[in-house]
Amino acid sequence: MNESSSKGxxxxxxxxxxxxxxxxxxxxxxxxxxxxxxxxxxIWRPGAVVAxxxxxxxxxxxxxTLPDGRSVPATLAGRDPSTDLAVLKLQDGEALAAExxxxxxxxxxxxxLALGRSGSKNLSASLGIVSSLGGPWRxxxxxxxxxFIRLDVAIYLGFSGGALVDSGGRIVGLNTSGLVGGMxxxxxxxxxxxxxxxxxAKGRIARGYLGVGMQPVPLPETLRAKLNLSxxxxxxxxxxxxxxxxxxxxxxxxxxxxxxxxxxLDDIGDVQARLAPDNIGKTLRVSVLRSATVVELPVRVGxxxxxx
Amino acid sequence: xxxxxxxxxxxxRRITVQVSGARRGGGSGVIWHPxxxxxxNAHVASLRHPSVALWDGRxxxxxxxxxxxxxxxxxxxxxxxxxxAATVRPGNSLRVGELVLAIGSPWGFAGAAAIGxxxxxxxxxxDGTMQWVQADVRLAPGNSGGPLxxxxxxxxxxxxxxxxxxALAIATDEVERFLSESGVLNQPxxxxxxxxx
Numbered sequence: 359m360n361e362s363s364s365k366g367x368x369x370x371x372x373x374x375x376x377x378x379x380x381x382x383x384x385x386x387x388x389x390x391x392x393x394x395x396x397x398x399x400x401i402w403r404p405g406a407v408v409a410x411x412x413x414x415x416x417x418x419x420x421x422x423t424l425p426d427g428r429s430v431p432a433t434l435a436g437r438d439p440s441t442d443l444a445v446l447k448l449q450d451g452e453a454l455a456a457e458x459x460x461x462x463x464x465x466x467x468x469x470x471l472a473l474g475r476s477g478s479k480n481l482s483a484s485l486g487i488v489s490s491l492g493g494p495w496r497x498x499x500x501x502x503x504x505x506f507i508r509l510d511v512a513i514y515l516g517f518s519g520g521a522l523v524d525s526g527g528r529i530v531g532l533n534t535s536g537l538v539g540g541m542x543x544x545x546x547x548x549x550x551x552x553x554x555x556x557x558x559a560k561g562r563i564a565r566g567y568l569g570v571g572m573q574p575v576p577l578p579e580t581l582r583a584k585l586n587l588s589x590x591x592x593x594x595x596x597x598x599x600x601x602x603x604x605x606x607x608x609x610x611x612x613x614x615x616x617x618x619x620x621x622x623l624d625d626i627g628d629v630q631a632r633l634a635p636d637n638i639g640k641t642l643r644v645s646v647l648r649s650a651t652v653v654e655l656p657v658r659v660g661x662x663x664x665x666x
Numbered sequence: 667x668x669x670x671x672x673x674x675x676x677x678x679r680r681i682t683v684q685v686s687g688a689r690r691g692g693g694s695g696v697i698w699h700p701x702x703x704x705x706x707n708a709h710v711a712s713l714r715h716p717s718v719a720l721w722d723g724r725x726x727x728x729x730x731x732x733x734x735x736x737x738x739x740x741x742x743x744x745x746x747x748x749x750x751a752a753t754v755r756p757g758n759s760l761r762v763g764e765l766v767l768a769i770g771s772p773w774g775f776a777g778a779a780a781i782g783x784x785x786x787x788x789x790x791x792x793d794g795t796m797q798w799v800q801a802d803v804r805l806a807p808g809n810s811g812g813p814l815x816x817x818x819x820x821x822x823x824x825x826x827x828x829x830x831x832x833a834l835a836i837a838t839d840e841v842e843r844f845l846s847e848s849g850v851l852n853q854p855x856x857x858x859x860x861x862x863x
Contacts, residue, residue, distance in 0.1 A: 368670035372765035372817035375783060379763030471763060471783070478786065483763045484802035485783040512802055514785075514831060 374525060379471055379483045381527030385456025386520060388423040388475035389432075389446070391416055396423075398474035398520035400532060402554050405451035410519035411437040411444040412536035420446060423479045425455070436557035440501025440565070441545060442536045445557040456521075459528030461505055461546035464488050470509065471523040472533050472542075476516020486511025486542075497537055500565065500630050504552075507531060507544040556635075566633035567662040569602020570595050574625050575614060577647075585652055589622025592647055593629060607644070607657040614647040633659060671767075675779040677819045678769040679721050681752040682812050685710050685728070685742065686717040694770040694812030695742060696821060698841075700751045703851065704742040705841055706811030707826055708733050711740035718744050732848035738826050739836060739844045752813060755820035757796030757837030760784050765817045766801050768825055768833065770809030780804050785832055796837035799823040805833040 389399045389409050397413035399422065407422055414420070420432045430448055437444035464470070468488045475481060492506030509522070513535045522531035522544040531544035556563055572593040581587070592614035598605050615623055618632050619642055632642060637659045644657045683695045685706050695706035695718065704718060711730050718728040732741040761784065768780045782803030790797040801814060805828050814823040814835040823835030845851050 366670075367667050368674055368765065368817040371667060375765060376761035376763040380761070383762075478788070480786055481762045482786045482800070483783055484785060485763075485765075512831060514802075 375469075375471060375483075375485065378523055378525055378527035379473060379481065382456050382471070382473055382521050382523040382529050383481045384425050385454070385529055386425065386473050386475050386481065388479040388516075389413070389420065389519065390422070391420045391434075391446075395516050396476050396479065397516050397518055398476060399446065400519070400521050400529060400550075401452055401454060401456070402445075402550060403558065404453055405448045406435065406554065406558060407432065407446045407448065408519070408532060408550055408554050409444045409446060410532065410534040410536055411439055411442045412534070413518050414444045414446075422446065422448065423475065424452065425475075425481075427479075436561040436563075438501065438553050438557060438563040440497055440499040440563065441503060441549060441553050442497075442501075442534050443532070443545065443550060443553045443557070445554050447558075457528045458547055459524055459526065459530040461507060461522075461530040461544070461548065464491060464507065464524065464530065466491055469525055470511060470530075472509070472511045472513060472517055472520055473523055474514065474517035474520030474533075476514070482514070482517070484512045484514060484517070489542075496627060496630065500633075502549075502634070503537075503545060504548045505546040507546060508538075509533070509542040509544055511542055513542045564635045564638055565662040566635065566638045566659040567602070568604045568629070568633070568657060569599035569660065570604045570609065571597035572615065572626065572629070577614075577616070581647075581650065585647070585650075587616055587622065587647075587652070589616055589624060591624050592616040593623055593626065595646075603657055603660040607655045609644070609646060609655060609657070610648070612648075613653075615644060616647050616652065617645040619643050620645075671779075671781065674767055674815070674817065674819050675769065678767060678779070678813055678815050680750045681821070682721065682769045684719040685811060686713065686719075688712045692716070693808055693810035694825070696811070696813045696824060697749050697751045698741075698754075698845075699851065700747070700749045702744040702746045702749060704728065704744060705824060706740050706742060707738045707824065708735045708740045709738055710811040711742055716742060718742065720749070732844070732850050734844055734848070737836065737840060737844055739824065739841060741845065741848065741850045752821040753819065754838045754841075755816060755822050757787065757799055757822055757839045758789075760787060760796070760799060760816070760822055762786065766799075766803060766822065767815045767817075767819075768801070768803050768805055768809055768812065768835075769815070770805070770812030770825060778808075780809070782833070790840075795843075796839045799835045799837050801833040801835060803833045809833075
């Protein structure tokens with residue numbers, strides 16, 4: 359490849375990046391909802407901006423700086439700490455201007471841009487690659503994220519809540535450092551769509567709950583053989599919330615959960631998987647180990663009470 | 667594209683010099699004019715007669731002819747003719763997201779390159795001309811005074827410091843102002859010389 363054409367390739371790539379930044383910038387805003395440093399946000403629906411929940415420190419006197427420079431007031435419609443997403447409503451139905459894409463088209467090694475508007479409220483960008491991809495995963499707070507996306511890109515101060523942009527200028531996710539101990543992660547667009555719609559409709563994400571504290575314990579081989587238990591472990595109940603769903607079903611301190619609807623439980627994740635919003639109100643057949651025998655109890659899944 | 671990067675880095679190395687400072691100080695500089703004008707940071711040019719090392723290994727004695735600590739710029743003259751000089755691009759044509767390359771001597775590794783993108787642009791409040799370029803590039807102390815260039819190898823700023831993880835560089839517009847105010851050059855900046863051979 360001769361010198362001038364290879365130089366052209368670099369220049370061409372550079373322009374592609376700047377074009378992608380410009381295109382997606384039409385959907386990126388700055389948010390004043392905490393002292394000192396503004397955070398970033400994305401216009402996700404007409405009149406609604408999505409942000410990283412951990413950057414929204416107050417519920418009143420929130421203002422948003424739009425791409426054209428105008429500053430407009432906003433109100434908090436709802437937040438979901440489990441996915442670190444929050445939705446702010448704008449007074450005027452600000453139209454959608456950026457294009458959204460599908461994060462499942464990303465591959466490890468793909469160049470991506472992280473866009474934000476902090477500090478000066480002007481557009482800022484950082485360049486990196488998709489570092490690691492995986493399937494659906496649950497955050498430590500029980501939030502369901504459709505795709506594991508880790509980025510080798512700098513999430514600067516104020517960049518949480520900003521856009522993950524592919525080389526075509528499409529917004530494919532929301533960047534945050536608040537999901538996994540300060541690491542640059544992205545919430546894929548599919549998850550943001552789902553959470554935004556629910557927050558706009560209900561103001562919070564309904565989550566199922568049983569009202570117990572539990573811990574995994576290995577089951578002794580002899581007991582498993584005697585009772586014909588297929589799982590290796592169970593979940594010992596270490597606390598029961600008075601009048602919660604488990605309490606009302608007759609679950610006691612010291613019971614060991616071994617199966618739900620016949621399926622053995624290995625860890626808390628297996629239980630949380632049964633507490634998706636669609637299961638609220640449903641009755642689960644819970645098998646507990648009590649005094650060396652298995653007892654089956656019907657437990658009606660409740661809705662997690664809102665923390666004040 | 668990997669070869670394009672290697673070629674761009676190679677060009678930039680030829681217009682980058684190492685400037686010695688007091689004790690362990692020093693950093694990099696940019697050859698601004700073929701007749702021996704070097705631009706660097708004021709904080710790099712702490713000696714009145716620093717030693718300037720060229721890419722081809724020559725070491726020349728320099729004289730600081732202008733120094734502006736407020737802008738963190740200094741002009742150093744060396745006795746040489748026909749040096750390879752930088753092609754300069756004004757900062758106000760830069761776009762956020764554009765690729766930028768930094769060349770310098772971070773941690774003493776001469777000619778090391780780093781790549782990133784333009785993170786932000788900070789204009790002067792008085793007239794809106796470009797003053798600072800923020801780059802999402804990993805710099806180390808030896809990069810100070812060296813070039814920040816675009817994907818065509820044109821110098822857009824002089825690396826000055828790291829702030830909040832970002833590289834902060836002085837836009838070439840500011841360098842031009844410094845040169846005209848200090849009277850170092852009677853004529854405008856080094857003429858654009860097209861492709862460096």
